[in-house]
Amino acid sequence: MTASAPRIVHIGGAHPYTISIGEGLLDDGSALTARIRGRHVLIVSDEHVAPLFARRVEIALHNARPDLRVDRFVIPPGEQAKTLARFGDAIDALAALGATRDACVLALGGGVVGDLAGFAAACWMRGIDCIQLPTSLLAMVDSSVGGKTAVDLPQGKNLVGAFHPPRAVFADPSALDTLPERELRAGLSEVIKYGAIVDAPFLDWLEANAAPLLAREREALVEAIARSCLHKATIVEHDPFEHGERALLNFGHTFGHAIEAEQGYSGAGNDALNHGEAVAVGMVLATRLSAHLGMAPAADAERLRALLTLYGLPTTLPAGLDADRLIQRMRLDKKAHAAGLRFVLWERAGAARIVDGVPEDAVLETLLEG
Template identity: 55%
Template sequence: MSEHIEVDLGTRTYIVSVGAGLLADDAPWSALRACRHLLVVTDDNVGPLYLPALQAFVPDHQLPVVTIPAGETSKTLDQCTRVFEALAAMRAGRDAGIIALGGGVIGDLAGFAAACWMRGIGFVQVPTTLLAMVDSSVGGKTGVNLPFGKNLVGAFHQPEAVIADIDTLATLPARERAAGLAEVVKYGAIGDAAFFAWLEDHAGALVVGDREALVHAIATSVRHKAAIVARDERESGERALLNFGHTFGHAIETATGYRRYLHGEAVAIGMVQAARLSERLGLAPRGDGDRMAALLERLGLPVHPPAGLDAMQLLDLMRLDKKALSSGMRFVVWHGIGKAELRADIDDAEVLAVLEA
């Protein structure tokens, strides 16, 4: 039970493999055969679970490991420096490679280190969270956070392959699985009404981790993202639609110190706020926003921001968002289920009204 999706960038392609038992399958690891040195970057939750499997199926290499503390607060330049120090200790050249074993934090940080080391070495994404499988592992956006905001330091650096073994989701807490489903809902919300309806019909199966439903949801999401990345690798246009809800969500994450919400939880809240903003602007019917909020709640996700956040602070954080232009903020606005567009003409007063509500 596996699917293989090609990400075609014109000058090169890579394969996203989605299915069960992939860590024990030789084929997806072929992208690493040319690497003279390999380094694994993981966290202290994931490493003990899956490092033995990696060692067994990359038998021609000794696998030094950099293990960072789990969580968004570890996605920093200081932790990235630890990766650089490990590469230096290995005397790693441009024929070295990095295996990013973990969730989105590990993929972003390890990918950024790969982009920077000797101006770019290969890396393979081995996502172990649902959110990373459907979103951050595909498309080559890498980076780390600063105290001023999320992902402000980063680079576009595509992986050599993505190996999404759904067996790793068996050890994922229910809250983490739900957080990943927020990004799955996003793909239906912005571009595929039929997939959105499928999610409504299969929400219960996804919540309990049904394998067939998960493979379909992950593979469908990856196909949507692969198609958009192929058309707009550097996020100069259409790819920005994938940030639906993220401008609000990133501000909430930053304001709460990356400790209160998982990324997908903040995105779920942000998508509902983006829908409410679109309703205020007369672009989307309220019924569709209610429908999306209902689906997110069925999947175990929050849809309301926490009480006590300062609306002006959130607005200031949104102005620093990396999607902003010198002329002002850009938002992915919604025209109802399956339709979205990028706009840069949204009045701050309208945004503030949503934040205050």
Template identity: 55%
Template sequence: MSTVAPETIDVTLGERSYPVWIGRGLLDDHARWRAALRGRHVLVISNRTVAPLYLERVAHGLDGLQWSSFLLEDGEAHKTFANVGLALDALSKLGATRDACVIALGGGVVGDLAGFTAACWMRGIDFIQMPTTLLSMVDSSVGGKTGVNLPAGKNLVGAFHQPRAVIADIGTLDSLPAREYRAGLAEVIKGAAIGDADFFTWLEQHADALAQRDETTLVQAIATKVRYKAGVVARDETEQGERALLNLGHTFGHALETAGHYTTLLHGEGVAVGMLLAARLSERLGMSAPADTQRLEQLLNTAGLPTAVPAGFDPEQLCALMRLDKKNIAGTLRLILWQGIGRAQIISGVSESDVLAVLRAATGTHR
């Protein structure tokens, strides 16, 4: 276990407030996270990639409790109602009572599905996030968004259900494949692009160190992003206003993920391309300057992230998928755009013709 004290960030939501701990060796710091368990039943939800690496370490902290595990196959395509049903069956077989806890050990798919399962069992039981990917550490593990996908689109069903604690052990990132690591950097960049121009400049200056996984730089980047998100969640937990800004690039990105059947792009890759499309749309609408778009594209490139729509995608299909986005109101497109780096805003009534023009330019399809 690391002797360096972890970063501690509090998500302040009254009686439902909780800590986010960021550091090395936290999975083995059983005294720290065991205190968040209130009952005797625990279901650990993980996947078949992560569990062989880390489940045993978590199990050592569950001595004396009645616990079991439920393992998903790896990938976004497995974030389904069917697997929620199987996870609920696992809770039933465990005899889980209202003071039971679900532990989410894995990335965003595991965290979303585990949180939704916890929200459903007996109308809501505790859960703890133990994110093992950079993307889940800086984004999906914090804020209480849970849910599953439908064939029609991503995250169309879910609930706001806050965790009891977030245990972000950066040691788990040592085993993270390079592509998954880069996908997580997209969410770090997104936070800066939305509301922190100084952090964006810092990322430009430290992009090489982040790409090389320098630990000091990495912890600072994770903590800065989590601190920003924690503040937004505290002010707007259920996304009635400001929290929607955190979805910069997501409407485009989710459409790209869905069109690719969750196999073409990782979530962070979809966000990267989506952010750039949102910047180009902002520029087309006269909201932002070309120089800001260019800085974003350069930083994404330096981070090793994709900036182009994959070949073969149809702009009309992408636009149709964007119509199903949860942020839309009264049948009109409602997008998160920006006025330049660090100045995002919610724009309602966006013209589909402008969206299509950006998508056609990005796919090389012109009419």
């Protein structure tokens, strides 16, 4: 099966590329190989995704270009695999492949795979091509777009990484058929984020289309993915290295990353939150902090909480987390700086802004409310 009339989102700037969204893209060898310059390809995936899609991609690649040498590097699933040690293993895999400067890394999986694969591509021979093949909704609408790559440390999330824009992104919504329900909802958290920060009418659309999105109806999913990617593309094009406007994309993430780090990145388990769930809680906390600071009406915070609840996402801090320890995590977060804690807050739905030097007592009060 080949892709038919995919939706295309263009990323401009110094390193332009396209995001293609459409059915059958994972099997479209002609489209994939058109972005591959050399003959060495390393498919990076995880133990859940590789058995589902890796062989399909390999067949598509070889049918279009029999000369390609294609290897796989497969990691355990989950955020706990996004480490410097696994990064080193990925580099070893590129060395074993004999990857040259025109080699390409294919990131086949969710956000963890995309981050790790992209970072390996950024560092091998000081930078080779990476094509993102996101298979989770969260990766399709967020982590595969924009060129942020990284691994985690015990002290915090994404502390070691590089900006390395992909050569292309191919988002095939058919991959979402196999996505666990929890992961689908986690991805919808990042979709909701775009409405919260820049597009209040998108929140209206999401309220009206919760049922088809949760039922994985193709038309609704493609629209949500395309609209989210368009918002991220616009922001990234203006600020590729996160010196200003791009930080808006971190709405809910300062709280969310602190939660993930404090829980030891164990979101694959039943008790800990995964990334999208932590961001959902973080967005609610950010809106409440905005209300505490007199920036936004509390009613808007309640509306966002209700929308997240509609999508089956958590909206309160997990039990047992210490507020003081979460603040310590936030001090190390890469979004903080010498002037103190930095948050993305909002004035109303669809109108977020970056606020520096947020008083820690206001943050503590928000955390203690849960």
